[in-house]
Amino acid sequence: MFHRSLLPRGQTMTKHTLIENKLPTLLLLVISVLILVILTSCQGQLNNNSDKKLIPAKVTRVVDGDTMKITLSREQHREETIRLLLIDTPETVHPDKEVQPYGPEASAYAKKLLEDQDVQLEIDVSERDKYGRLLVYLWIGDRMFNEMLLEEGLARVAYVIPPNIKYIDQFRITQQKSQESGKGIWRIENYAQEEKLQNEAKNIEIVSLTSPIEANQQATIIARVSPEATASIRVTYKSGASTAAGLEDKQADSEGNVSWSWKVSPNTISGTWSIQITSNNESTTIDFIVI
DSSP, X not given: OOOOOOSOTTOOOOHHHHHHHHHHHHHHHXXXXXXXXXHHHHHHHHXXXXXXXXXXXXXXXXXXXXXXXXXXXXXXXXXXXXXXXXXXXXXXXXXXXXXXXXXXHHHHHHHXXXXXXXXXXXXXXEEEOTTSOEEEEEEXXXXXXXXXXXXXXXXXXXXXXXXXXXXHHHHHHHHHHHHXXXXXXXXXXXXXXXXXXXXXXXXXEEEEEOOSBOXXXXXXXXXXXXXXXXXXXXXXXXXXXXXXXXXXXXXXXTTOEEXXXXXXXXXXXXXXXXXXXXXXXXXXXXXXXXX
């Protein structure tokens, strides 16, 4: 079978002509490959950002090294309290604890880098703790502030509570380097211990607490102490220790459970206050949020 030539009349097919005819096809192929590479790269970057679940926010106040007040970019009228995941800094503002070594340094470091700054928050699995605080990894550009505190020896790995453990292995490696170099809290022998600070009560466990809570509502706390031990409670607001009915000393049951219920006064000022439970010469203190 004969095929009619597509070349103009009088023109013959040569090697040069074949190459010229193929150039547009080759050029189109090269451009297509380049576009595919660029799109794949962009998609990878989008996926990485998506995996981090980053939320834009602004730090309005630093409470201490591991706790801040922020406003979410999409809800600037509403202030939230955030707690940095998987770390703990020494105390500076706790109403029932003395200022601990390197606590002021941790707070000053946080204020210097964070106050009035735009940041990004990364949520792990569980979004909030029992006090209603947002649990986050806090990013400043491409640096994570949680880890920066560990690097400087101003925090230790703590509160390792599944499922919020995304960066735990990374944090422990960073902490080990700070320990080996003797930075910050690691300069003081036996002061900071892995995932545990000194003077924490070993035999008192907070089981549940109504928090955050509005004024004029009924609050309840359940704790576990030694079986049949006597336990006392002290609820402290800005005005001082509460004298509400229901806060008397109690005796735990045979399993160590003990609970208190009391009414938060309608005049109570909003804020983060404290509850201290004491039993067998040990005490533990937790935050109590009134909104």
